Amino acid sequence: MSRSPSILPRTLRVAVGAVAMGLALLVAQEPAPDLATPESHYRFAEGLFFRKFYDLAEKEYRSFTERFPEHALGPEASYRRILCLRHLRQEPAMLEAMDRFQERWPDHKLAVQLALWKGDLLYNRQDYAGAEACFRRLTAHEDSVLRETALYFVAQCQERQDKPDAALAIYRGLAESPFDDRHSYRPYALYAMAIAAQRRGDNVSAGEQFQRLAEAPAIPSTLREEALYRLAEARFAREAYGDALNGYERVVAEFPEGAFAREARKRLAWARYLTGDYAKAAGAAADWRRLYPEARDVEVDFVQALSLVGLEDHAAALPLFQGLAAATAAPEDIVRRARYQEVVCLAALKRYEEVLAGADRFAADYPKAGELPLVHFIAGTLCHANGDHEKAAAYLRRAEDALVGAAPQREEAARLLADSLVKLERLGDAAAVFRRLAATPDSPRAAYYLLKAGECERQLGNHDGAIRDFEDLLEKHPQAEAESRRALQHLGELYPTAGRIDRAIQIVQDLLAKATTPPERARLRFYAGYLRYQQDAHEAAVEDLRAALGEAEAGSVAAAARFYLGSALLDMGRQDEALDTFAAVLSLPATDRPPFPVDLLLRLETLYYARNQLALSEGICRGLLENADLSVAQRAALRLSSILAAQSRFDAAGAVLADLRRRRQEALASEPGLALAPEEEIISAQAELFLLQDQIPKAVVAAEQCLAVPGLDQEALTRARWVLAEALTRQGHPAQALPYAIKAYILDDHPSYSPRAMVLALRLLVSQQRLDEARTTWTELRQRYPVFAESVAAAPEVKAVIEAQPPPG
Numbered sequence: 001m002s003r004s005p006s007i008l009p010r011t012l013r014v015a016v017g018a019v020a021m022g023l024a025l026l027v028a029q030e031p032a033p034d035l036a037t038p039e040s041h042y043r044f045a046e047g048l049f050f051r052k053f054y055d056l057a058e059k060e061y062r063s064f065t066e067r068f069p070e071h072a073l074g075p076e077a078s079y080r081r082i083l084c085l086r087h088l089r090q091e092p093a094m095l096e097a098m099d100r101f102q103e104r105w106p107d108h109k110l111a112v113q114l115a116l117w118k119g120d121l122l123y124n125r126q127d128y129a130g131a132e133a134c135f136r137r138l139t140a141h142e143d144s145v146l147r148e149t150a151l152y153f154v155a156q157c158q159e160r161q162d163k164p165d166a167a168l169a170i171y172r173g174l175a176e177s178p179f180d181d182r183h184s185y186r187p188y189a190l191y192a193m194a195i196a197a198q199r200r201g202d203n204v205s206a207g208e209q210f211q212r213l214a215e216a217p218a219i220p221s222t223l224r225e226e227a228l229y230r231l232a233e234a235r236f237a238r239e240a241y242g243d244a245l246n247g248y249e250r251v252v253a254e255f256p257e258g259a260f261a262r263e264a265r266k267r268l269a270w271a272r273y274l275t276g277d278y279a280k281a282a283g284a285a286a287d288w289r290r291l292y293p294e295a296r297d298v299e300v301d302f303v304q305a306l307s308l309v310g311l312e313d314h315a316a317a318l319p320l321f322q323g324l325a326a327a328t329a330a331p332e333d334i335v336r337r338a339r340y341q342e343v344v345c346l347a348a349l350k351r352y353e354e355v356l357a358g359a360d361r362f363a364a365d366y367p368k369a370g371e372l373p374l375v376h377f378i379a380g381t382l383c384h385a386n387g388d389h390e391k392a393a394a395y396l397r398r399a400e401d402a403l404v405g406a407a408p409q410r411e412e413a414a415r416l417l418a419d420s421l422v423k424l425e426r427l428g429d430a431a432a433v434f435r436r437l438a439a440t441p442d443s444p445r446a447a448y449y450l451l452k453a454g455e456c457e458r459q460l461g462n463h464d465g466a467i468r469d470f471e472d473l474l475e476k477h478p479q480a481e482a483e484s485r486r487a488l489q490h491l492g493e494l495y496p497t498a499g500r501i502d503r504a505i506q507i508v509q510d511l512l513a514k515a516t517t518p519p520e521r522a523r524l525r526f527y528a529g530y531l532r533y534q535q536d537a538h539e540a541a542v543e544d545l546r547a548a549l550g551e552a553e554a555g556s557v558a559a560a561a562r563f564y565l566g567s568a569l570l571d572m573g574r575q576d577e578a579l580d581t582f583a584a585v586l587s588l589p590a591t592d593r594p595p596f597p598v599d600l601l602l603r604l605e606t607l608y609y610a611r612n613q614l615a616l617s618e619g620i621c622r623g624l625l626e627n628a629d630l631s632v633a634q635r636a637a638l639r640l641s642s643i644l645a646a647q648s649r650f651d652a653a654g655a656v657l658a659d660l661r662r663r664r665q666e667a668l669a670s671e672p673g674l675a676l677a678p679e680e681e682i683i684s685a686q687a688e689l690f691l692l693q694d695q696i697p698k699a700v701v702a703a704e705q706c707l708a709v710p711g712l713d714q715e716a717l718t719r720a721r722w723v724l725a726e727a728l729t730r731q732g733h734p735a736q737a738l739p740y741a742i743k744a745y746i747l748d749d750h751p752s753y754s755p756r757a758m759v760l761a762l763r764l765l766v767s768q769q770r771l772d773e774a775r776t777t778w779t780e781l782r783q784r785y786p787v788f789a790e791s792v793a794a795a796p797e798v799k800a801v802i803e804a805q806p807p808p809g
Contacts, residue, residue: 038068058084132157152185179218207234229260245271269303278310298330314348340371347378373402389420431456447480492534522551526561538568563594610751641685680706684716687723699727718748722757738764755785763797
């Protein structure tokens with residue numbers, strides 16, 4: 001839009017006023033008493049005018065022109081009469097007098113001024129067509145300043161008559177000329193063009209034009225200030241907030257007390273906020289209040305509050321938003337947005353009841369507000385976090401229904417809604433929500449959501465629905481490894497009940513026939529092997545899993561394939577192959593391994609120990625030490641202490657036991673009355689440490705303490721019996737030691753302590769010359785623990801048994 005009439009014609013009114021003042025200076029003497037001559041009559045009229053007797057002067061000027069119509073002073077007298085009519089505010093008579101003047105003296109210099117004056121008068125009366133006619137009379141004037149002034153106001157009149165194209169054509173012609181001190185309307189023409197561009201939304205062109213005004217010479221300071229401000233506004237409208245920020249700073253720096261300084265300081269706060277500089281935005285708002293303490297601007301409060309939210313200072317932002325929400329003079333848009341932000345702050349401050357009350361009030365007052373879905377989302381999220389799933393489901397369902405498009409909150413609202421529905425055991429509704437999530441275009445979690453939908457249906461007992469979801473997952477997202485594996489596991493368990501035992505494998509086989517890349521073939525061969533393993537078809541499983549590992553790029557499934565290959569081999573009794581396969585998996589970082597069941601890990605630890613692969617045994621035990629189940633952690637700690645002790649790493653073994661005791665104490669402190677395994681299990685391991693460190697009396701006391709406890713774990717009992725047998729032997733009590741040694745292998749089959757107890761019993765029997773019983777023990781040792789027997793074959797007691805053995809037949 002162009003500049004307001006109260007500002008734009010100012011130069012024009014100054015020009016007209018100057019003419020009037022110039023003529024007024026002609027009055028320099030008193031009028032003569034004799035009015036017979038034209039000169040004396042004119043001087044009398046001038047005297048009246050000079051004394052501001054405008055009503056009398058007007059009559060005398062009119063009389064002069066009637067008495068002396070052809071006198072040379074006629075134009076000046078007519079002009080003076082017009083001035084009197086103006087002072088008397090007789091506009092109709094004044095306009096009529098102007099028209100007569102222009103008709104009678106069209107080429108007089110005063111006719112030009114009257115045309116400008118009349119145009120100005122009509123313009124201000126909003127008679128734009130009449131004003132345009134006045135100004136247009138001067139558009140061919142030889143004086144370029146006067147001509148351009150008239151052209152500018154013709155354009156102004158056309159603009160107000162809804163002729164923007166015609167007006168812009170004139171502005172463009174004026175603005176193309178260089179700016180100088182004489183032609184003052186050229187920059188105003190460019191300004192009008194820039195405003196028109198800004199109104200059309202063409203902020204690029206507007207910005208270029210305001211830039212020229214801001215930088216060109218011979219620009220009035222008030223116009224340059226406004227150009228600088230509007231240049232920043234054009235940048236702001238283009239979301240070039242950094243450039244806008246620089247523009248507002250320049251306005252404030254160059255015109256600190258100017259007409260636009262206050263607004264520029266406010267917009268500066270907004271620009272800083274929108275560039276993410278929340279601290280400086282809040283500071284700019286505070287500076288605005290300091291500079292204008294008498295003023296109140298709700299936008300300043302609003303941007304400061306938003307900036308505090310950006311700084312996560314919700315406690316400071318909340319009262320500002322609450323003040324805006326209660327401000328009767330604030331625009332409705334700001335009140336609504338402030339009330340929304342009030343809910344945001346209350347949620348951040350975890351003021352649960354106030355959030356829900358605020359959300360409900362917002363919904364009642366603004367049922368169609370764009371922020372309402374987000375208000376429901378905030379309330380639902382808070383209810384979900386607080387475990388109030390009934391309310392959470394209600395809020396989140398409304399949020400999900402109203403949030404549209406790719407709003408990030410929509411997926412989160414649906415996800416939390418599904419979770420609340422699951423916790424409320426409304427599994428059918430939850431499955432429907434998961435399916436909607438899976439149907440979101442390009443969702444990276446579509447496979448996961450389909451899996452969850454199927455699991456809900458299965459838990460509900462709707463096996464057909466579950467099968468459809470799992471099959472959809474495999475068909476639409478075969479590249480989703482973890483989800484496909486779980487879907488196939490479900491299908492492997494569901495198909496037999498549905499009479500479709502081979503359906504899962506058939507799906508994989510069909511997908512395998514379409515596979516074109518090594519990674520895809522490896523993944524599908526793994527799925528086939530996994531399914532066959534689930535069906536206990538171990539031979540076929542081994543074949544498929546080895547085929548998967550044989551693909552050129554099996555890396556993504558290699559660890560999982562080796563895990564199930566090792567499991568199948570172990571179930572088939574092919575122990576050595578299984579242990580070698582598992583060793584490759586266990587050598588990977590923990591984050592790259594598939595999850596191992598605890599029972600399997602404990603079994604593997606024992607087997608690796610028996611094979612003297614102590615590093616693997618130790619690694620398994622250390623991995624289990626941090627298990628959340630303290631009973632599992634205790635078993636691992638006791639095994640680890642034995643492994644370390646066997647390697648003479650006594651300090652490390654003791655540290656493991658001490659850490660176990662500390663964890664038990666912490667558990668009992670946090671949960672008094674917690675049922676734990678007997679302390680004697682740890683004492684049994686401590687007894688072994690005492691023995692291996694030749695602290696024989698301590699070993700005897702600790703072992704006897706364990707054996708006195710009923711119901712002790714079998715491994716702890718066997719360890720205690722072996723320790724006591726060894727300790728008594730070293731104390732010179734072989735007869736007392738022998739029964740404990742025999743019990744350690746007759747009542748248990750521990751891979752570590754039972755064979756050591758058998759060797760001790762063999763030594764004791766030989767020392768007592770009970771060679772037949774010694775031979776029986778040796779034979780049994782060779783049968784039960786051949787590897788261990790081979791390792792002790794050179795021992796003196798064994799040689800004695802072998803040498804005393806009678807010749808065959």
